[in-house]
Amino acid sequence: MPSDTMPLLVASGVDAGYGTMQVLWGVDLDVRPGETVLLLGANGAGKTTFLKSLVGLIDARQGSIRLGGDDITQMRSSDRMRRGMTYMSELAVFPDLSIEENIRIGAQALGHANPNRRLDELYGLFPVLRDKRRDAASTLSGGQRKMLGMAKAMAAEPKLLVLDEPSAGLSPLFVKEVIRILRDLQGRGIALLVAEQNIGFLEVATRVFVLEGGRIRFSGTVAEMSDNEALRRAYFGLK
Ligand code: ATP
Numbered sequence: 001m002p003s004d005t006m007p008l009l010v011a012s013g014v015d016a017g018y019g020t021m022q023v024l025w026g027v028d029l030d031v032r033p034g035e036t037v038l039l040l041g042a043n044g045a046g047k048t049t050f051l052k053s054l055v056g057l058i059d060a061r062q063g064s065i066r067l068g069g070d071d072i073t074q075m076r077s078s079d080r081m082r083r084g085m086t087y088m089s090e091l092a093v094f095p096d097l098s099i100e101e102n103i104r105i106g107a108q109a110l111g112h113a114n115p116n117r118r119l120d121e122l123y124g125l126f127p128v129l130r131d132k133r134r135d136a137a138s139t140l141s142g143g144q145r146k147m148l149g150m151a152k153a154m155a156a157e158p159k160l161l162v163l164d165e166p167s168a169g170l171s172p173l174f175v176k177e178v179i180r181i182l183r184d185l186q187g188r189g190i191a192l193l194v195a196e197q198n199i200g201f202l203e204v205a206t207r208v209f210v211l212e213g214g215r216i217r218f219s220g221t222v223a224e225m226s227d228n229e230a231l232r233r234a235y236f237g238l239k
Contacts (some may be wrong), residue, residue: 006069008033008160008191009054014062016053023049024214026063029193031160036182040235043212047195048090049165050211053056054193055087056080067160084159088234090168092149095138099129102137102148106155122151125184141175150181152198160191165239179204210235217230 007030014027019112023046029036035203041047052058055064056077064073071082086106093102100119123130126147132140137148146166153161157161166182167175175198180190182204194201201210208225218231225231 005034007066008068009193010066011050011054011060011063012066014050014053014060014065015062015195016049016060018049018058022061022214024053027211027214027216029209029216029219031193031231032192033159034186035191035206036204037185038205038208039195040196040197040202040208040212041195041201042197044213045211047197047211048164049214051087051162051193051195055085055162057087067125071129077161081156081158084152084157086158086161088149088153088161088163088166090164091151093137093145097136097137099148100133100142102152103129103155103173104153111189118155118157121152125154125181126151142169143171143177146170146174146178147181150178150185158190160193161185162193162195164195166194166196166207167200168194175200 006112011027011029015022016023017023027050029039038211039047039050053060056075062233063202064071066072067080067083067085072083076191086232094105097105103119103122123133128144129148131149140148166178170178179200182194185192202222205222207221208229209216209220218225218228226236
């Protein structure tokens with residue numbers, strides 16, 4: 001298989017949960033290099049649980065996770081990050097640290113040869129952060145914090161950026177700004193896996209996986225999703 005069509009990430013049959021509660025049931029999902037996959041699901045569907053199992057913050061109880069062809073199911077989180085998968089959680093930043101300190105922490109895994117050049121590149125992408133770089137992250141607005149979360153994740157130079165609800169808590173205007181940034185990252189060839197309940201993110205997705213009650217109910221292109229009457233009704237509010 002040519003390397004550009006070989007999946008970058010493949011999760012197969014992933015079960016996960018907390019204590020005696022099983023949350024995920026046999027979840028299959030893949031992301032190809034440079035593509036944007038949307039994991040769509042309501043509150044409590046298990047999106048965060050799945051992303052955490054991908055990045056190694058909780059264990060997959062069954063199934064396997066492969067990154068770049070290698071089995072990473074048992075690998076610790078920091079090693080998965082070194083292999084090119086970075087996670088942006090819903091909270092994402094350390095509020096007491098300055099903006100620049102947050103970004104430097106994001107780059108730590110790399111032992112970057114020239115961290116200042118990397119900072120300059122990131123400030124180019126998020127100019128508002130340059131102006132405030134010495135301020136504590138807690139002084140940022142919700143939208144700006146989200147940008148800092150993305151800058152921090154990008155500092156690790158991921159091949160695959162995994163984003164947990166980047167729209168959470170943001171006004172529609174900032175959601176548009178986040179979508180603009182995701183487009184910019186797409187243009188740089190970075191693969192994105194975005195967990196969301198906001199269907200606005202369909203406009204940047206190449207493929208969609210719908211998670212309901214911890215199971216994948218649908219996977220396909222956005223066009224295939226809108227051809228599916230039940231999904232159309234559930235997610236687009238259309239008859
Ligand atoms: P949200 O949009 O609310 O984040 P989600 O799709 O990301 O939803 P999860 O956060 O993965 O869903 O939650 C799935 C289920 O797991 C829910 O029933 C939730 O209450 C439960 N859960 C999540 N985290 C924990 C935890 N640390 N301990 C126990 N149960 C948890």
